[in-house]
Amino acid sequence: MFPEIGHFSLILSLFFAFFLAVVPLIGYWAGNRFLLEAARPLTFLMSFWVFLGFMILSFAFLSDDFSVLYVSQNSNSQLPIWYKFSAVWGGHEGSLLLWALILSAWSSAVAFKVRTLPEDTGPVVLAILGVVSTGFLSFLIFTSSPFVRLLPDTPVDGGDLNPLLQDFGLIVHPPMLYMGYVGFSVAFAFAIAALITGNLNASWARWARPWTAFSWAFLTLGITLGSWWAYYELGWGGWWFWDPVENASFMPWLAGTALLHSLAVTEKRGVFKSWTVLLAIFTFSLSLLGTFLVRSGVLTSVHAFASDPTRGIFILALLILLVGGSLLLYAVRAGQVRSNVSFGATGREAWLLLNNILLTVLTLTVLLGTLYPLIFDALGLGKISVGAPYFNSVFTPIALLLMVFMAVGPLSKWHNTKLKVLLVSCLVSLFLAVFVSGVLVYLYEFTVLAWLSLAVVFWVVCLSFTDWFNKVSAGTKGIIPRARQLPRNYYGMLLAHLGMAVTLVGILLVSVNSKESMLRMSPGDKANIAGYEFQFDGLSHVKGPNYIADKGQFIAYKNGHQVAVLHPEKRLFNARQQVMTEAALDAGFTRDLYVSLGEKLEGDAWGVRIYVKSFVRWIWLGGLMMMAGGLLAALDKRYRRKAGV
Amino acid sequence: MRKLLFFIPLAAFSILGVLFFLQLGKDSQYMPSALIGKTVPDFNLVSLLSDEILTQEDLPNGPFLINFWGTWCPACHIEHPYLMALAQSGITLVGIDYKDEKAPAQRWLVEKGNPYQMVLMDEMGRFGIDMGVTGAPETFVVNRSGIIVYRHQGEINEQSWQQLKGYLK
Numbered sequence: 001m002f003p004e005i006g007h008f009s010l011i012l013s014l015f016f017a018f019f020l021a022v023v024p025l026i027g028y029w030a031g032n033r034f035l036l037e038a039a040r041p042l043t044f045l046m047s048f049w050v051f052l053g054f055m056i057l058s059f060a061f062l063s064d065d066f067s068v069l070y071v072s073q074n075s076n077s078q079l080p081i082w083y084k085f086s087a088v089w090g091g092h093e094g095s096l097l098l099w100a101l102i103l104s105a106w107s108s109a110v111a112f113k114v115r116t117l118p119e120d121t122g123p124v125v126l127a128i129l130g131v132v133s134t135g136f137l138s139f140l141i142f143t144s145s146p147f148v149r150l151l152p153d154t155p156v157d158g159g160d161l162n163p164l165l166q167d168f169g170l171i172v173h174p175p176m177l178y179m180g181y182v183g184f185s186v187a188f189a190f191a192i193a194a195l196i197t198g199n200l201n202a203s204w205a206r207w208a209r210p211w212t213a214f215s216w217a218f219l220t221l222g223i224t225l226g227s228w229w230a231y232y233e234l235g236w237g238g239w240w241f242w243d244p245v246e247n248a249s250f251m252p253w254l255a256g257t258a259l260l261h262s263l264a265v266t267e268k269r270g271v272f273k274s275w276t277v278l279l280a281i282f283t284f285s286l287s288l289l290g291t292f293l294v295r296s297g298v299l300t301s302v303h304a305f306a307s308d309p310t311r312g313i314f315i316l317a318l319l320i321l322l323v324g325g326s327l328l329l330y331a332v333r334a335g336q337v338r339s340n341v342s343f344g345a346t347g348r349e350a351w352l353l354l355n356n357i358l359l360t361v362l363t364l365t366v367l368l369g370t371l372y373p374l375i376f377d378a379l380g381l382g383k384i385s386v387g388a389p390y391f392n393s394v395f396t397p398i399a400l401l402l403m404v405f406m407a408v409g410p411l412s413k414w415h416n417t418k419l420k421v422l423l424v425s426c427l428v429s430l431f432l433a434v435f436v437s438g439v440l441v442y443l444y445e446f447t448v449l450a451w452l453s454l455a456v457v458f459w460v461v462c463l464s465f466t467d468w469f470n471k472v473s474a475g476t477k478g479i480i481p482r483a484r485q486l487p488r489n490y491y492g493m494l495l496a497h498l499g500m501a502v503t504l505v506g507i508l509l510v511s512v513n514s515k516e517s518m519l520r521m522s523p524g525d526k527a528n529i530a531g532y533e534f535q536f537d538g539l540s541h542v543k544g545p546n547y548i549a550d551k552g553q554f555i556a557y558k559n560g561h562q563v564a565v566l567h568p569e570k571r572l573f574n575a576r577q578q579v580m581t582e583a584a585l586d587a588g589f590t591r592d593l594y595v596s597l598g599e600k601l602e603g604d605a606w607g608v609r610i611y612v613k614s615f616v617r618w619i620w621l622g623g624l625m626m627m628a629g630g631l632l633a634a635l636d637k638r639y640r641r642k643a644g645v
Numbered sequence: 646m647r648k649l650l651f652f653i654p655l656a657a658f659s660i661l662g663v664l665f666f667l668q669l670g671k672d673s674q675y676m677p678s679a680l681i682g683k684t685v686p687d688f689n690l691v692s693l694l695s696d697e698i699l700t701q702e703d704l705p706n707g708p709f710l711i712n713f714w715g716t717w718c719p720a721c722h723i724e725h726p727y728l729m730a731l732a733q734s735g736i737t738l739v740g741i742d743y744k745d746e747k748a749p750a751q752r753w754l755v756e757k758g759n760p761y762q763m764v765l766m767d768e769m770g771r772f773g774i775d776m777g778v779t780g781a782p783e784t785f786v787v788n789r790s791g792i793i794v795y796r797h798q799g800e801i802n803e804q805s806w807q808q809l810k811g812y813l814k
Binding site (some may be wrong): 187274281282285292316319320322323327330331332334335374378519520579581598600601602605607 | 647648650651652654655658659661662664665666667668689691696698746747768769772
């Protein structure tokens, strides 16, 4: 009974989404206020029914209703309760429902705030979000309903959630990622509304800024969590694989970062107007493209998603309608915009333009690398796969260049900066950066690339503090009151930029300074790796809620002192009879100890993989700093004022 | 003229759309290897037969075949008798027991015969990723100088062997 109600509530939500997409637009063209004002209640109604559908699916999971096909494929009666809940988005149908749920949550959030927007803009924004919702809800209902029943042959038990997904990281990773992905639909909707209404002035940029910053912060967190999960769960000790599915989330992030910056220029100076609109479309299109690539099976990936050609056709049609439609609108409307503000070659506009160019190039680099196998095949040139070497060699230099400029940008002033002032601040930092990194490289014998990267790190840190110091020491008020006066927006930027530097430290040191080895160990054996002594104590059998495991005990010593006890496991999951390696980690600020059990050898010996990874935590610490920076910027007081004030 | 510039994104996207449409429903599984012309990537794997840890140093002198298989893979059952015949005719085979468990794999070799000169366990599929394997069975041809010259996806039978054997020198 409940699953049918769930299905019905999704159909109702599709109705409301359709009306939301159509009614306010008719109201806009007919100049009918009543129809325009319908946008708000329609948004809430649509969201309510999506929410109900989601709750019913969650209930089906929690109550082990295996008569529902999707539940029986992705859950099992032995599954711990929190995984039963996260299994809701463990498969294709449920993750689409989560997509729709988050989209409606964003739409409702806009609807709450809609009164702060001009009377005709707000409803049009909601209508655009309605168009997107209509597309996704129909995709969900027509090709991938999660409520399909297995009647009358209901299975006794379910097939279980993929053991790889039975993990805390995977409970929170998809919702955060989708919050980011889908959140860019708000900036997209603002951009399209600006094109429709012709209000392509600076104000749309100001409305879109906090929304973009929020989505960007969530996406940053989502990607960080995904990388962290891959690191400890996949058991190879890697943290980024340039896999198409990862790239699918990384491209919107890069484009979104460009969008954040270009929105700032458009708002403050009224330049780059049509470019910013294009970026907003581009960013959301990349989110859609990611969904298409992941769900249609046109690219192979290590992430095993079930793919289905009919779904592929549907989502391709959706992609073409949404992206093609908005680009057509852009082509027709954006040509009418003219900006007559000029800026000098050293003004902040120029630095941000550079930022945008480099970020766009990076996005296109990743896009090209991801789609290259497809293009190659379509042209009949054969099949190839593009791996990490391409991305590392093309991406790294551009990214380093971007970071060099990233540090200078904040020091510059709008319109024009005195070159002398800029040069003086930079020279000191340049000297410090080259010197300090030079000493480190000399001491630790790093490579040239490592030296360059370290120099960039110190450069960013020095210049960020120089900038902060310049700002707080200006004026007569004294440092502390000035520091408190600086807007949250500014501190957000500072924090995010420093986060980039922290991430770079992590990436660099983990790649040049890690030790890995694969050993054969019997209980009592000891091994020395990177100054740590690992002692294998032995194995025990343990029983988990839905698996049995061999659990090893390793003790790590440094200079004779015990520093960690590690328990790697080999788990055999009951329902799928699938063996999973659960690595044991001892996380530290400057290094991670990582032990995973390989194969059982003869007698009581085991193949054991031991890694000592230096500074690997910094990669994610930087990610968290960037996220916090994004949130700070989004919460800036300026955005709370009403439009037009 | 300036107005036309704004149509560039639309044009670029249209091309991409056509590309996606053509590509949809095609078999994206088939892929020749990026490793062709290169040596076998470094590895550190446990031997299924002797429990020793072996590296690429321990590979036989070429030419030989590297065959990815697993007890879980139905096509490997079909392929197996043909591999036995190849081994008997003097072809050197290196087996990679891919994403598999030890006990059933050993049983398989005892029951069905062992065509391989050496068998390595790739339980996590890590080596498979280094080799760009998308599934089992998959077979790589390594020539006399230790260079990978051909990759075949799917089972080896009389027909595919005719294609493959030209590379084996």
